[in-house]
Amino acid sequence: MSEAPWLVVPAAGRGRRMGADRPKQYLSLHGRPVLAHTLARLHQAFPAARLCLCLEADDRHFDPAWVPFADWRRVPGGAERVDSVINALDAIAGDAGEHDLVLVHDVARPCVTVDDLARLHAVLADDPVGGLLATPVADTMKRDDGAGRASATESRVGLWHALTPQGFRYGLLRRALGEALARGLAVTDEASAVEALGQAPRLVAGRRDNLKITHPEDLALAALVLAAQAASPSITEEST
Numbered sequence: 001m002s003e004a005p006w007l008v009v010p011a012a013g014r015g016r017r018m019g020a021d022r023p024k025q026y027l028s029l030h031g032r033p034v035l036a037h038t039l040a041r042l043h044q045a046f047p048a049a050r051l052c053l054c055l056e057a058d059d060r061h062f063d064p065a066w067v068p069f070a071d072w073r074r075v076p077g078g079a080e081r082v083d084s085v086i087n088a089l090d091a092i093a094g095d096a097g098e099h100d101l102v103l104v105h106d107v108a109r110p111c112v113t114v115d116d117l118a119r120l121h122a123v124l125a126d127d128p129v130g131g132l133l134a135t136p137v138a139d140t141m142k143r144d145d146g147a148g149r150a151s152a153t154e155s156r157v158g159l160w161h162a163l164t165p166q167g168f169r170y171g172l173l174r175r176a177l178g179e180a181l182a183r184g185l186a187v188t189d190e191a192s193a194v195e196a197l198g199q200a201p202r203l204v205a206g207r208r209d210n211l212k213i214t215h216p217e218d219l220a221l222a223a224l225v226l227a228a229q230a231a232s233p234s235i236t237e238e239s240t
C-alpha cells in the first residue's frame, strides 16, 4: 500500500446557488453537517492522511470537533475555489515533497465512497500525471439557442462529468494552478489546469452517486444516497 496522501478540502464556499441561511457545508444531513460527513468518509479511507481544510476567515459555523484527523490545519479560503486550493498548497509548501500525492476533494461531496477513494488512490500511486474520479455522461446533450429552445443535439461520446477527489503530485499541481491563473484561464477543477500544461489526467470511473450538493434539491438527494449506502454492506461509513 502506498503512503497516505495529503488531503486538501476546499470548504470556503458561500453556497450562493443553495440560497440557505448558512453555507451548504453546514446544512444538516441525518443530524450531522455535510462537512462532518465528508471528513468522516475521507478519514475512513485515509486515517493517516494530513488534512488542509480551507475555511472562510470569518466562518462562524465551523466546529473543530467535526475533524477526525490527528494531523490537520486550517487555511484561509480565497475568492474562488482555485484560490482556496492554492492557499492550501502554499500552506504545506515547507512540508510536502515535490512528488507527494495531493488529493483535492470538495466538502460539498459527502457521498463519495470509501471504495472509490481507495481505488483512485491505488490507480494514482503509479500514474505519472495524476487523475480524477469521473463518470461518463449518460443523457442526451442539447445545445440551447440562447432563447430557451434546443438548436442541436450534441454528441456525448467521450464526455465525462468531472467529480472529486482529483489527485496530482504536489509540484505539478502547484505549477499547473499558478500558470493557469497567470494565463487568465477559468479553473473550475485541478484537472483543467493540468490539461492546460498539455498533460492528460487519468479518468478513473467513479460512482454516479458522488454528487455535489449545489442546488436545494441536492440536499435531499444526498440524504437518500447516504441512507442507501448505509444499508449496503459493501459501503461503510463511520458511525453517525
Ligand SMILES: Nc1ccn([C@@H]2O[C@H](COP(=O)(O)OP(=O)(O)OP(=O)(O)O)[C@@H](O)[C@H]2O)c(=O)n1
Binding pocket: 009, 010, 011, 012, 013, 014, 015, 016, 017, 018, 023, 024, 025, 054, 077, 078, 079, 080, 081, 082, 084, 085, 105, 106, 107, 108, 109, 212, 213, 214
Ligand atoms: N472561494 C471558494 C469557493 C468554493 N470553495 C469550495 O469549493 C467546492 C465546490 O464549490 P461550489 O460547489 O461552487 O461551492 P460554493 O462556492 O459554496 O457554491 P456557489 O458557487 O453556489 O456559491 C465547495 O466545497 C466549496 O466550499 C472554496 O473552498 N472556496
Ligand SMILES: C[C@](O)(CO)[C@H](O)COP(=O)(O)O
Binding pocket: 081, 106, 161, 162, 163, 164, 188, 189, 190, 212
Ligand atoms: C471541482 C468540481 O466539483 C468538479 O465537478 C466542480 O467543478 C466544482 O464546482 P464549481 O461549481 O465549478 O465551482
